[in-house]
Amino acid sequence: MTMSYRADLHPTRRTLLTGAAAAAAILSIGARGATRLPPGLFSLGVASGDPMADRVVLWTRLAPVPLAGDGGMPPVAIEVRWEVAEDARFARIVRAGVVLAQPARGHAVHIDAAGLRPARRYFYRFIAGGETSPVGRTRTAPEPGAPVDRLRVCFGSCQKYEAGQYAAYRHMIAEDPDLILFLGDYIYEGAPSARNAVRLHQNPEPLDLAGYRVRYATYKSDPLLQAAHHAAPWALTWDDHEVANDYGAARDENNGDPVRFLLRRAAAYQAYYEHLPLRAATRAWGEERRIYRTLDWGSLAQFQILDDRQYRGLPACQPDGLAASHQRYRSLIDACPELGDPQRTMLGRAQEQWLMARLGDSAAQWNVLAQQTLMHQQARIDAAHPERGKQYGADTWSGFPAARDRIFRRWAEARTRNPLALGGDIHAFAAADIRDPARPDGAPIAAEFVGGSITSLLADKGFKQLAAANGLGFAEDAQRGYGRLDLTPAGGAVTFRGLADSRLLGSAIADIAHFPLEPNRPGLPT
Structure with a gap:
């Protein structure tokens, strides 16, 4: 099945969460509890890579001030939710979780999103501090040894x-x-x-x-x-x-x-x-x-x-x-x-x-x-x-x-x-x-x-x-x-x-x- 997709060449820096349930699920935490984060967390976008038959790597980095050495982030770990869906509207979410973005790693996030189906197109996003990232499109590789048309x-x-x-x-x-x-x-x-x-x-x-x-x-x-x-x-x-x-x-x-x-x-x-x-x-x-x-x-x-x-x-x-x-x-x-x-x-x-x-x-x-x-x-x-x-x-x-x-x-x-x-x-x-x-x-x-x-x-x-x-x-x-x-x-x-x-x-x-x-x-x- 072929799906059409238009990449957003000019993604907005900040997209507010829709839905109280999603908003309630996202917490930004530090050593002393909740941390207020500046806007524009996803200024560097999102990415995926190294697809396998059942997984793909998902990436983002929180950087509201991208040209600062620390990205403009506070020196605390921040909770980031990630979601993988079969559709661009995320009506059919198939994998999700929460990970800590650590200051020692520049608040970068790497998710080895496992449990996916082979040779499939998926959509993914991240959520943190009341913001949702741009939506990325990715795909898994075919099953090892499986016939492939192209x-x-x-x-x-x-x-x-x-x-x-x-x-x-x-x-x-x-x-x-x-x-x-x-x-x-x-x-x-x-x-x-x-x-x-x-x-x-x-x-x-x-x-x-x-x-x-x-x-x-x-x-x-x-x-x-x-x-x-x-x-x-x-x-x-x-x-x-x-x-x-x-x-x-x-x-x-x-x-x-x-x-x-x-x-x-x-x-x-x-x-x-x-x-x-x-x-x-x-x-x-x-x-x-x-x-x-x-x-x-x-x-x-x-x-x-x-x-x-x-x-x-x-x-x-x-x-x-x-x-x-x-x-x-x-x-x-x-x-x-x-x-x-x-x-x-x-x-x-x-x-x-x-x-x-x-x-x-x-x-x-x-x-x-x-x-x-x-x-x-x-x-x-x-x-x-x-x-x-x-x-x-x-x-x-x-x-x-x-x-x-x-x-x-x-x-x-x-x-x-x-x-x-x-x-x-x-x-x-x-x-x-x-x-x-x-x-x-x-x-x-x-x-x-x-x-x-x-x-x-x-x-x-x-x-x-x-x-x-x-x-x-x-x-x-x-x-x-x-x-x-x-x-x-x-x-x-x-x-x-x-x-x-x-x-x-x-x-x-x-x-x-x-x-x-x-x-x-x-x-x-x-």
């Missing part, structure tokens, strides 16, 4: 607030996706900059929890981003800008004090969790947060969602003594024996072993590797220094070729069914064939698709020439937008959608590339 996923990344408006999300909502997949750089951490900006970040570069909360609130106050969260469940992973540019594991790009950086990273990770619909398993254990996981869609598809930041090794081919001197890591490196060292890792040993197992035991017809960047090897010649020969980006998969090739070999050896790789990061659209490293001249074993950026601009003016020299099947850097993945048992397609002008709220959009997918015929269409 799946539509919109995927995107890189939504720098200053670089443009979020018109892409208006068009995503119109696509009516079953799932929105976000592949990193949900926020950008830099100081406000008017260069090429259509609007500005509202606080200095964040270094602590309060600063990251304000930065997330700046992004999540955008009505179109809220509307996209209200319209469908999301699955997310992070890249570098959720913490700091080009960071990896316990070091930042400036190779500074690791203790100070780990404190910053912990604050950034907590703020990430506080603002997104993630399961409690992603909460900190020590200083780590596990975000790599699978998401299954019946027998049709499995998504293997990766974390390529938290566990990665040091960049290769750096000058001797650089780490001890705390000099900045080089982002463009010459080839050296270390580059191909099989001991080097992008994912860390535990995550890589987990991934290899999933690629071997997945029974899904389509296997989608959801990761952060372009996997295709990219080499360049510096026109000013051609004597240096080929150079590689130290921060991408091109700087970790052995780690990447282990994934490709596993696809081939395990005969993983219909593998695809989706990516972000590069602020451009790209598509490429993937081949077995043991047979580099053989037929493709998979294809990868990078779905542009929501707003972030590309700094590399030679991208198309570089792409052509490295054998990419498609490259486009002039437009912002997103990708759409449609899958059925009989086939599917990836479509790149490009905005006319991402600086405009009302920008039009058009298809800029379309790639049919055929089962058991891997690679880009010929």
